[in-house]
């Protein structure tokens with residue numbers, strides 16, 4: 001393991017580490033544009049220059065490997081002058097339209113100009129070369145060619161990650177320009193990553209465009225709820241509105257990427273939300289206070305069991321819910337309602353498209369969790385049959401829809417049940433038919449864990465409290481169980497996860513601490 005010195009700090013790094021990466025170990029940030037840890041090295045921006053003892057010229061740190069005894073300096077006047085010169089060069093033709101640029105606040109040019117530049121341009125504004133602005137180049141991306149610094153990250157991403165190669169440099173010299181080929185727009189399901197990796201405002205997100213200044217946003221570590229892959233994301237919100245999802249690095253799951261459909265999952269936290277408990281009286285839905293709603297649902301469930309036996313009640317769990325919520329839903333069904341009819345389905349409406357990269361056909365974030373908690377997928381079709389035959393007198397539905405049933409099928413099915421209760425976040429065919437709705441918190445309004453397709457148990461954190469009068473499903477299920485005489489202690493997701501780790505073999509030995517930020521594979525593997 002080579003030992004080297006950087007700005008006087010001695011550091012050991014693995015063989016083959018570049019100076020740029022090794023500097024991070026010493027807590028030193030070297031400015032860079034073209035380098036990206038998950039792409040090949042281009043070495044074209046020259047921002048990462050450093051002084052290396054015994055080398056006559058400055059070296060690019062992104063493509064210089066640390067050797068034993070090497071002495072590197074990143075904070076000398078020579079380095080500073082070189083970096084400032086590169087910045088001045090990059091800014092010659094830049095439009096400096098920060099006030100109308102979505103990248104402002106997280107732009108590499110702004111950040112390094114404030115740190116290394118602060119120079120006055122020696123170039124007359126009227127001599128700047130102008131290029132095309134606001135081009136819809138397909139996918140989720142708008143291109144502003146004038147802002148591009150020709151770092152080639154986007155080209156390498158499309159060559160090395162998606163293999164689709166839609167972007168290329170055209171023209172020469174100061175007329176060089178990034179563009180798609182004529183008539184060939186971006187054509188892959190990962191285009192949103194281009195806005196993330198573009199260090200400036202040349203490639204920005206069509207969806208996020210002009211919606212919110214980034215410095216007003218706060219972030220919560222989360223998991224994309226869009227499919228069973230469980231990509232690690234950062235959920236960006238302002239007050240109670242979620243604005244975007246950005247990938248969070250987890251090399252075991254999604255590296256630093258996420259898919260385009262997943263990026264739009266944030267909308268479900270904002271739109272068509274169920275925000276107040278509802279009781280339907282004589283077919284008319286009426287908002288109800290929580291106490292009244294929980295008590296009346298508990299009474300109807302109790303009454304059904306008393307009159308028709310536990311077999312007249314069914315619970316349809318949902319793999320959209322967390323491990324903690326599913327564990328309590330199972331306890332409610334098994335120990336409180338004592339019904340044999342508990343099941344779930346991982347089927348969803350839609351094409352179930354998948355690829356061999358991130359996107360999974362299963363569009364639920366926690367199917368594996370439901371399976372590992374022993375909730376039966378086989379029983380689901382039986383439950384639906386019993387409902388259709390009129391044998392179920394009370395049905396508790398978790399989630400916004402029922403498997404892959406269409407709205408019309410869902411409506412017809414639920415019409416067979418005298419009492420339907422729904423615990424969910426969004427309006428839909430179930431909420432239109434339910435006799436009682438208990439609104440639950442969206443994925444950014446609660447914490448918990450999902451288990452992805454590979455059995456990796458991953459935490460997601462609450463960004464802000466539940467909107468409106470929604471509550472966490474843990475609170476709702478506990479409230480129902482206790483009104484049915486269960487005597488459960490109230491507690492948050494951490495307490496429920498401790499109970500899971502104690503009683504469920506696949507989760508044995510796990511804790512929120514051991515999961516950390518990046519998760520752990522159920523069954524004990526890291």
Ligand code: SF4
Pocket residue numbers: 147148149150151152153154155178197198199200202203
């Ligand atoms: S568009 Fe962005 S990522 Fe692509 S070359 Fe230009 S600056 Fe780099």
Ligand code: SF4
Pocket residue numbers: 224225226227228229230231254258259260261262263358359360
């Ligand atoms: S691959 Fe799945 S989990 Fe990852 S971002 Fe896309 S929908 Fe979300």
Ligand code: FES
Pocket residue numbers: 031032033034035042043044045046047048049060061062063
């Ligand atoms: S980051 Fe090293 S040359 Fe661009």
